[in-house]
Amino acid sequence: MSNRHLARTIALQTLFAWDFNGKKDSDLKRLTEENFSNFAPNFDDGGFVRDLVTGIRDNYQKIDNYIIKYATEWPLDQITTVDRNILRLGIYELLYTTVPPRVAINEAIEMAKSFGGDTSGKFINGVLGALYNDEPEIQKRDNKEEIEAAKAEAAKQENNPESESEKKNN
Numbered sequence: 001m002s003n004r005h006l007a008r009t010i011a012l013q014t015l016f017a018w019d020f021n022g023k024k025d026s027d028l029k030r031l032t033e034e035n036f037s038n039f040a041p042n043f044d045d046g047g048f049v050r051d052l053v054t055g056i057r058d059n060y061q062k063i064d065n066y067i068i069k070y071a072t073e074w075p076l077d078q079i080t081t082v083d084r085n086i087l088r089l090g091i092y093e094l095l096y097t098t099v100p101p102r103v104a105i106n107e108a109i110e111m112a113k114s115f116g117g118d119t120s121g122k123f124i125n126g127v128l129g130a131l132y133n134d135e136p137e138i139q140k141r142d143n144k145e146e147i148e149a150a151k152a153e154a155a156k157q158e159n160n161p162e163s164e165s166e167k168k169n170n
Contacts, residue, residue, distance in 0.1 A: 007045040008089060008107055010035045011052040012115065015085040018057070028053055056092045063091045070130045071123075082116050083123060090128045094138050101132060101142040 014031045021027060032053055036043065056063065067087050068076055076084065090108030093099045105128045112120035132138050 003043070003045065004048065005107065005110070006040055006043060007048040008052070008111060010039060011049045012085055012089060012111055013039065014049070014053050015056060015088060016081055019081055019085055023060070025057060028057060052089065052092065055096055056088050059092065059096065060088060063088050066091050066131060067127065070127045080117065083112065083120050086111050086116065086120070086124055087127055090124065091131060094128065094131060094135070101138050105129065105132065
């Protein structure tokens, strides 16, 4: 399990407990510390979990409005606590961080498959995909990353040219 995936899992556990217990702000720090202690006592995430959890707490009403907008068939209180918080995490990463959009969506889907119900992965994919398709800024960020990756690959090939005869021999 990658460090970021583990960090997102701890953030999800924290958000689940926070949401389940009525969103008491004072609990977040304690909940985060307990989850680190219980699930990853020697893990140093560089503050990634704290940033996710506090960012979601500070913006959860705006994030919930996106859930309401894109999960049209499901009233917010009828979405399972796990799925609701995976959506919050995914939407937060799409809108408020520099995490590549495809990474944010894929991570949310993987968490849904691991912690949600049988159809959670499809549900999360549908909601986050609809948000992605409606938000040009998210798409621009994704396209920018693809362009930068292509430029980096081109520069790498330019700095390490291989003759046609070498390519054929390999």
